[in-house]
Amino acid sequence: MKKFVVLAFGFFLSNGMFAQEKQEITPTLFTPKVTYLDSLKATFKNHETSTCIDERWLKEISDATLSNEMFFDIENMNIDEKVAYDLDTELLKKRLHKLDVQSPFIIEYNPALENVIKSFLKNRSKSFERQMALAEYYFPLFEEKLSKFNLPLEIKYLAIVESALQPKAKSRVGAGGLWQFMPATGKQYKLNITTYVDERHDPIKSTEAACQYMINMYEIFGDWSLVLASYNCGPGNVSKAIRRSGGKTDYWEIRKYLPKETANYVPAFLATMYIYEFKKEHGLVPHKAQMTYFETDTVMVKHAMTFKQLSDLLDISEEQLEYLNPIYKSKYIPSIDNEYFYLRLPKNKIGIFVSNEEKIYGYLVYLEQEKIRNLQLAQIRKRDSIAKQDSIAVASNSKFKVDENVEYEEVIKKRTKEVVSKNYYKVKKGETLSEIADKNNVSITNLRQWNKIKGSNINAGQSLVIQTTKKVTVNEVVKKPKPKTEIVEPQVEDAVAENTTKPAENKYSDAKSKLEVKEDYYIVQKGDSIFSITRKFPNLTADDLKKKNDLKSDNIQPGMKLKIQG
Known part of the structure; x- marks a missing residue:
């Protein structure tokens, strides 16, 4: 028993000793490199942490499955097929009547509408709960624009049917954005589409374009359900459906003459409106938006x-x-x-x-200069690589060796250049070109030239370009011979040229000089090569020089002492 206790004690003691030894090992600490970006941000005013959108929520609201589900339903749903879902028809009729009284849309009970409502509640409740977070973000913007154009606020629900409130949603036929404009229609309503920009995805501009479209369609059809149908399939198809129905203008009566997608489109809109207005009654719990558009x-x-x-x-x-x-x-x-x-x-x-x-902006200019510098360095390296290959090719056909001893380094040289930037000046009532030129310390001639003004006529509210020139420091890459570490040896030339050293040092230099002359040694100078040294001694070949000094290659360093004869 005692033996066991002693062994156990020894075991714990040894563990403690090992632990102590481990604690004494201090890991090397590395201080993170402070970049220009870090230094710049440290000087920022009002640099506080903001409430940003949580990554998980951002991923959820950007999930394309929301819009893809809606696209699929509208294209493929059979709204005349009954759906098994616990919703009393009479109760539904009462709720639809309540919506109808409050809205300029005609919202009447229809079996097809009942099927769509039940289908959405049965199959897409979770998707609607997610969309409601997006609605909290976008609906205030939609309502503001709809009010501005004096349009029914219920039109906001159309964006759910169109895109599931995904600003970058794209349909299989090329429609894009919250309101799903085709490129040609978008341009018709002054939405700019270029290589870099697509204003169909701009929430404000696309909403205003959608409002203008609704106004134009209402002037043609005078019925909001037909306006929605024309938004989906175009006014031409709606007019055809009216003619084929014998001139009827009720959506439900012309529905069978419309394209299949449009036949499902208006019921999907009305079903969406119903679900949003009666979400509590159906137990839907909206996801919460972490930020609203007006934040x-x-x-x-x-x-x-x-x-x-x-x-x-x-x-x-x-x-x-x-x-x-x-x-x-x-x-x-x-x-x-x-x-x-x-x-x-x-x-x-x-x-x-x-x-x-x-x-x-200064930091962005710095990044541009760095990019240019890196491109210049890459070009230099490419030229060096080509030059080296050419040198090897020449050397292979020559009895002489190419001098590869001189190394180069890339040096950044600073120089000053002038950078022109543009500012804009808004002309005030009664101002003249002369007054504006004086205010901005520029000449009238330049002011005319910058703005392509021939005379002196300018208008209040007009924006004038004012150019300013600033001097900035830029980096330029220069290639210079790279300094090498030299072997410290007294050199004959230095000893002869300089006569200001102490007597003892002069004595040593003289002795060294005599030794080198007697044994015919040569001290390698900066920039020397085997080939350049042999040219200084007519009877000496490169092979002889290497053999005398046991050199296996042509590599030599400044300060090396080479035997020339003997």
């Missing part, structure tokens, strides 16, 4: 930039930037003369951007 704001951008650069500068994820700015196709905000591009951010990030705008 964001826009700032005009004066320099091209990527979402990655903005993410690094403002500490906001690229995914959130993409969600807030779906208009930009390649996560890139361009800079084009006479065009303005806007960036949408959470409001407290707007404060950071505006307070530090010049620093941000």
Whole structure:
């Protein structure tokens, strides 16, 4: 028993000793490198943490399955087929009547509508709960624009049917955005579509375009259900359906003459309206939006930039930037003369951007210079590689060896250049070109030239370009011979040339000089090669020099002492 206790004690003691030894080993600590970006952000004013969209929620609201499900239902649903779901028909009729009284839309009970409502409640309840978070984000914007154009607020539900509130939703036929404009229709309603930008995905501009379309269609048909049908299949198809029905203008009476998708479209809209208005009665629990549209704001951008650069500068994820700015196709905000591009951010990030705008643009200029520098370095390396290959090719056909001893390094040389930037001045009432030129310290001639003005006529509210020139420091890559570590040896030339050393040092130099002359040694100088040294001694070949000094290759270093004779 005692033996066991002693062994056990020894075991715990040894463990303690090992633990103590481990604690004494201090790991090497590395201080993270502070980058220019870190230094810049440390100077930002109002640099506080903002309430940003949670990644999980961002992924959920950006999930394309929401829009894909809606597209599939509208294209493939058989709304005349009965659906088994516990919803009393009489109760449904009462609720639909209540909606009808409150709305300019004709909302009457119809068996097909009942089937769609039951199908959505049975199969898509979870999707609707997720969409309700998006509705909390977008509906205030939709309601503001619909009110501005004096349109029924219920039209906001159409965006759910069109895109499931996915700003980057795209249909199989090429329609895009919250309101699913085809490219040609989008351009017709002044939505800009270029390589970098697609305003069909801009929530504000596309909503205004949708409102204008609704107004135009209502002037033609005078019935909101027919307006919705024309939004889906075009006014031409609706007019054909009316003619084929014998001139009837009730949606439910012309429905069978419409394309299949449109035949399901209006019932899907009315079913969506019903589910949103009676969500509590059906036990739906809406997901909560972490941010509303009015908790964001826009700032005009004066320099091209990527979402990655903005993410690094403002500490906001690229995914959130993409969600807030779906208009930009390649996560890139361009800079084009006479065009303005806007960036949408959470409001407290707007404060950071505006307070530090010049620093941000300065950083972007720095990144551009770095990119140019790296391209220059790559070109130099490419030229060096080609030159080296050419040298090897020449050497293989020559009895001489190519000098490969001189190494080069890439040196960054700073120089000053002038950078022209554009600002804009808004003409005030009564101002003249002369007054504006004086205010901005520019000449009238330049002012006319920049704005292509022939005379002196300008109008109040007109924007004039004012160019300013700044001097900035840029980096230029220069290639120089790379200094090598030299072997410290007294050299004959130095000993002879300099006579200011102490007597003892002179004595040593003299002795060294005599030794070198007697034994015919040569001290390798910077830039020397085997070939260049043999040219200094007519009777000496490269092979002889290497043999005398036991050199296996042509590599020599400054300061080396080479035997020439003996």
